[in-house]
Amino acid sequence: MARNKYDVDEVLEDKFDVNQLKRLAGYILPHKKVMLVVLFLMLSSSALGMLTPRFFMAVMDKCIPAGDMKGIIIYAVLTTLISLYLCICLRIKIKLMTRVGQGIIHSLRYDIFTHLQELPFSYYDERPHGKIQVRVVNYVNNLSDLLSNGIINTITDLCNLIFIIFFMFSINVRLTLVCLCGLPVLFTVVVLIKKKQRKAWQIQSNKQSNLNAYIAESINGIRVTQAFVREEENSGIFNRLSNNCRDAWMVAVKYLFLMGPTVDIISTFTSAAIYVLGITWMMKPDSGITVGVLIAFTAYIGRFWTPINTLASFYNSLLTAISYLERIFETIDEPVRIKDKEGAKEMPPIQGKVEFKDVTFSYEEGVEILKKVNFTAEKGQTVAIVGPTGAGKTTIVNLLSRFYNVDSGEVLIDGINIEDVTTRSLRTQMGVMMQDSFIFGGTIMDNIRYGNKEVSDEAVVRAAKTVCAHDFIMNMENGYDTQVNERGSRLSQGQRQLISFARALLADPKILILDEATSSIDTETEILLQQGLNKLLEGRTSFIIAHRLSTIKNADFIMYIDHGGIKEIGSHEELLEQKGDYYHLYMSQYDFLKEEKQEESQS
Ligand SMILES: Nc1ncnc2c1ncn2[C@@H]1O[C@H](COP(=O)(O)OP(=O)(O)OP(=O)(O)O)[C@@H](O)[C@H]1O
Numbered sequence: 246m247a248r249n250k251y252d253v254d255e256v257l258e259d260k261f262d263v264n265q266l267k268r269l270a271g272y273i274l275p276h277k278k279v280m281l282v283v284l285f286l287m288l289s290s291s292a293l294g295m296l297t298p299r300f301f302m303a304v305m306d307k308c309i310p311a312g313d314m315k316g317i318i319i320y321a322v323l324t325t326l327i328s329l330y331l332c333i334c335l336r337i338k339i340k341l342m343t344r345v346g347q348g349i350i351h352s353l354r355y356d357i358f359t360h361l362q363e364l365p366f367s368y369y370d371e372r373p374h375g376k377i378q379v380r381v382v383n384y385v386n387n388l389s390d391l392l393s394n395g396i397i398n399t400i401t402d403l404c405n406l407i408f409i410i411f412f413m414f415s416i417n418v419r420l421t422l423v424c425l426c427g428l429p430v431l432f433t434v435v436v437l438i439k440k441k442q443r444k445a446w447q448i449q450s451n452k453q454s455n456l457n458a459y460i461a462e463s464i465n466g467i468r469v470t471q472a473f474v475r476e477e478e479n480s481g482i483f484n485r486l487s488n489n490c491r492d493a494w495m496v497a498v499k500y501l502f503l504m505g506p507t508v509d510i511i512s513t514f515t516s517a518a519i520y521v522l523g524i525t526w527m528m529k530p531d532s533g534i535t536v537g538v539l540i541a542f543t544a545y546i547g548r549f550w551t552p553i554n555t556l557a558s559f560y561n562s563l564l565t566a567i568s569y570l571e572r573i574f575e576t577i578d579e580p581v582r583i584k585d586k587e588g589a590k591e592m593p594p595i596q597g598k599v600e601f602k603d604v605t606f607s608y609e610e611g612v613e614i615l616k617k618v619n620f621t622a623e624k625g626q627t628v629a630i631v632g633p634t635g636a637g638k639t640t641i642v643n644l645l646s647r648f649y650n651v652d653s654g655e656v657l658i659d660g661i662n663i664e665d666v667t668t669r670s671l672r673t674q675m676g677v678m679m680q681d682s683f684i685f686g687g688t689i690m691d692n693i694r695y696g697n698k699e700v701s702d703e704a705v706v707r708a709a710k711t712v713c714a715h716d717f718i719m720n721m722e723n724g725y726d727t728q729v730n731e732r733g734s735r736l737s738q739g740q741r742q743l744i745s746f747a748r749a750l751l752a753d754p755k756i757l758i759l760d761e762a763t764s765s766i767d768t769e770t771e772i773l774l775q776q777g778l779n780k781l782l783e784g785r786t787s788f789i790i791a792h793r794l795s796t797i798k799n800a801d802f803i804m805y806i807d808h809g810g811i812k813e814i815g816s817h818e819e820l821l822e823q824k825g826d827y828y829h830l831y832m833s834q835y836d837f838l839k840e841e842k843q844e845e846s847q848s
C-alpha cells in the first residue's frame with residue numbers, strides 16, 4: 246500500500262544547530278530589561294538564601310555554647326526576613342517571566358503566520374495542512390515553558406551553583422572536593438545519552454506532526470468518511486499513528502527520567518561519603534570540622550544538587566525545544582517563491598490586454614501541464630476556456646493571477662510581464678472566482694466583502710443582486726448578517742458559488758476570472774445571472790471556464806484546451822464549423838438537452 250503523506254516523517258537534521266538558539270535569542274533580546282530585573286531579584290534572593298546555613302552554623306557553634314539568646318533571636322529574625330524576601334521575589338518573577346514568555350511566543354507565532362500567508366500555493370500543495378498547523382500551534386506552545394521560566398531558572402541555577410561552591414569552599418575545602426567528585430560521573434552520563442536523547446525528541450515531534458496531519462485530514466473529510474462508512478478503518482489508522490506518537494514519547498522521556506535518578510544516586514553517594522569522611526575528620530584534632538560545619542555543609546550539598554537536577558532537565562527541554570525550533574525556523578525560512586522582484590513596480594491601472602507567449606509550466610518537475618501556450622485577449626474581450634477534465638484550464642488562470650510562476654515564456658498584461666510588477670498591485674485589480682469556492686466563518690456580508698474595507702454595504706448588496714444571490718440571502722434568518730460556518734456548511738454548493746461570485750465582482754476588477762462559476766447553479770438562475778453579468782462584463786477582460794457550454798456561446802473567442810496546449814481557438818460558430826473537438830463536445834451536450842426536452846414534453 247502506498248504510504249500517505251501523513252505517514253511520511255519529515256527529514257531530521259543531524260547536527261545540533263546552535264544557530265537555532267542564536268535566532269531564538271533575537272526574539273528574547275527585546276525583553277532583556279525585564280529579564281535583567283528578574284535576574285537581579287533571583288540572584289539577590291538566592292545569594293541571601295545562601296546565608297541561612299551559615300546562620301545555623303553560627304547558632305550551633307557560637308550562640309548555643311555561649312548561651313547567647315539575643316544572637317539566636319537575631320539570626321532567627323534574619324532568616325525569616327530572607328524567606329519573606331525570597332517569596333516576594335518569586336512572585337514577581339513568575340508574573341514578569343510569564344509575560345515575557347508569552348510575548349516571545351506571540352512574536353514567533355506572528356512571524357510564522359505572516360510568513361505562511363505569503364507562501365505560494367506550491368508550498369501548500371506539497372504537504373498535509375495538519376503538519377503546517379502543528380508548527381504554528383503546538384510547537385510554538387511547547388516552547389512556552391522553556392521561554393517563560395527555563396532561561397531565567399537556568400541562569401539563576403548556574404549562579405546559585407557558583408555561590409554554593411563558593412560558600413562550600415569557604416567552609417571547608419576538603420569536603421567540597423569530595424562533593425565535586427560526583428560531577429564527572431554525571432557529565433559522562435549526559436554525554437553518553439545526549440545524541441540518543443536529541444534524536445528521540447526529534448522523532449517524537451515528527452510523530453506528533455503525523456498524527457496532527459491525519460486528524461486535520463479526517464476532520465476535513467468527515468462527510469466522505471461517513472458516506473463510505475470508513476469510520477472503523479480511520480480509527481485504525483488513528484490508533485496506529487497515536488501509538489507511534491505514544492511510543493516515541495515513551496522513548497524520549499525514558500532519557501529524561503534517567504537523569505533525575507542518576508543525579509539522586511550521585512548526590513546520595515556523595516552525601517554519604519561526606520558524612521563518613523566528615524565525622525572521621527571531625528574526630529581528629531585541628532581538622533576545623535565541627536558539628537556546625539557538618540550541618541551547614543550538608544545543607545549546602547542538598548542545595549548543590551537541586552540546581553544540577555534542574556539544569557539537567559533544562560538540558561532536556563532544550564533538546565526538545567531545538568527539535569521544535571528547527572521546524573519553526575524552517576517554515577519561516579521557506580522561500581516565498583512568488584516574491585516580488587527587486588525594484589518591482591506597481592502595476593499601472595489595467596486596461597485589459599492579456600497575452601500568453603510560449604508559456605510552459607509544470608507543477609512537478611518533468612510533468613509539463615502547459616507546453617508553449619500562445620494567445621492574446623484584447624481589452625474587454627470575453628474568453629472562454631473549455632476542455633476535458635485535467636486539461637489545464639485552471640492552470641492557465643492560476644498563471645494569470647501569478648499563483649505560480651511560469652517555467653518559461655511570458656504572461657503579459659497590457660504588455661507588462663506580470664513577474665515585473667508587485668503581486669499585490671496585480672491581484673488587487675483582478676477578480677478571481679476559484680473553482681472550489683471557499684466560505685469563511687462569519688456573516689455573509691463579511692464573506693462577500695472579505696477584508697475589503699473600502700467597500701460599502703450597498704456595493705455588497707449590488708454585487709449580490711448582479712449574481713442573483715440577493716433573494717436567497719434575504720430569505721435567510723438574518724439576511725446579510727446571517728452567520729455561516731467555516732467552509733459554508735450551512736449553504737448549498739450553488740449558494741456558495743454565488744457568494745464567491747459576488748466576492749470576485751466586488752473588487753471592480755479589470756480582469757475577471759470565473760472558474761466553473763455557475764456549475765452548481767440551476768439553469769434558470771444562470772440565465773438571469775448571465776443577463777446581469779453581460780452588462781457588467783462590458784469593458785472588462787474576462788476568462789470564463791465552463792463545462793456547460795450554453796454559458797459561453799457568446800464569448801468573443803473560445804479556446805479548447807487539451808494535451809498541454811490550445812487545440813482549437815475561435816468563436817462559437819467558427820469552432821462548430823471546424824467540426825473538431827469543440828463541435829463534438831457541443832453536440833453531445835446539445836443532444837443530451839434535446840433528449841431531455843423530448844422526455845419532458847412526452848411526460
Ligand atoms: N497543485 C498541483 N500539483 C500538481 N499537479 C497538479 C496540481 N494542480 C493540477 N495539477 C495537474 O495539472 C493538470 C491540469 O489541472 P487543472 O486543474 O488545470 O485542470 P482543469 O482543466 O482545470 O480540470 P477541471 O476541468 O477538472 O477543473 C491535471 O492533470 C492535474 O493533475
Ligand SMILES: [Mg+2]
Pocket residue numbers: 638639640680760
Ligand atoms: Mg479546473
